[in-house]
Each structure stands twice: as structure tokens, then as C-alpha cells.
Amino acid sequence: MSVKSQLNASRDFILTGMRAAARVQTQNPNATKILRGCLDLIETLERQPAENLTIMDLETTLNVLHKSMTEIDDETAATSAFVSSIQNAAGRLMELRRELAAAK
Numbered sequence: 094m095s096v097k098s099q100l101n102a103s104r105d106f107i108l109t110g111m112r113a114a115a116r117v118q119t120q121n122p123n124a125t126k127i128l129r130g131c132l133d134l135i136e137t138l139e140r141q142p143a144e145n146l147t148i149m150d151l152e153t154t155l156n157v158l159h160k161s162m163t164e165i166d167d168e169t170a171a172t173s174a175f176v177s178s179i180q181n182a183a184g185r186l187m188e189l190r191r192e193l194a195a196a197k
Contacts, residue, residue: 096143110178
């Protein structure tokens with residue numbers, strides 16, 4: 094997969110989590126904020142030219158995503174869709190990191 098398609102897939106996973114957050118009966122505004130922040134980070138990576146994307150950019154984003162999963166998971170047990178969306182996005186970014194590392 095290309096760099097941009099990996100980033101697009103990550104963005105789509107986060108958007109899915111945001112839609113799930115909007116549909117739940119008991120709204121979790123903090124989860125929505127965290128998911129929005131994750132989306133902003135991924136969109137920042139998307140705006141960069143693919144050749145300028147570094148492994149360090151991906152590492153920083155992955156660290157934030159992992160911390161976000163912990164924060165959401167600590168808040169309430171009814172957050173599996175939110176955490177899953179971040180896990181899926183992180184999985185795509187980890188695959189992209191592996192591809193970039195292999196290319197260098």
C-alpha cells in the first residue's frame with residue numbers, strides 16, 4: 094500500500110470511532126475530543142509530502158495514539174468501539190513504519 098493510502102485508512106478508522114462516539118446513548122465528550130485529536134495528528138501527516146514523512150513522525154503519532162487508547166479505556170468500560178478504532182489506525186501506522194524502515 095502507498096503511504097497516502099495507509100494514512101487514509103488510519104484516518105478512516107478514527108472517523109469510524111468518531112461516528113460510534115456520536116451514536117452511543119451515554120455520550121463521552123472526552124472520548125470525542127481524544128478521537129478528534131488523533132484525527133488531527135493523522136491529517137497533519139497526510140498533508141505532508143509522502144517523501145518527507147519520517148519514521149520519527151510516525152513514532153510520535155503512534156505514542157499519542159497509544160496514550161489515547163489508555164485514557165479512553167480508563168474512563169469507561171463501554172468504549173470498545175473507540176479503542177478499536179484507535180488500535181486499527183495504529184496498526185496501519187505501524188505497518189507504514191515497517192515499510193518506511195525497510196525502504197531506508
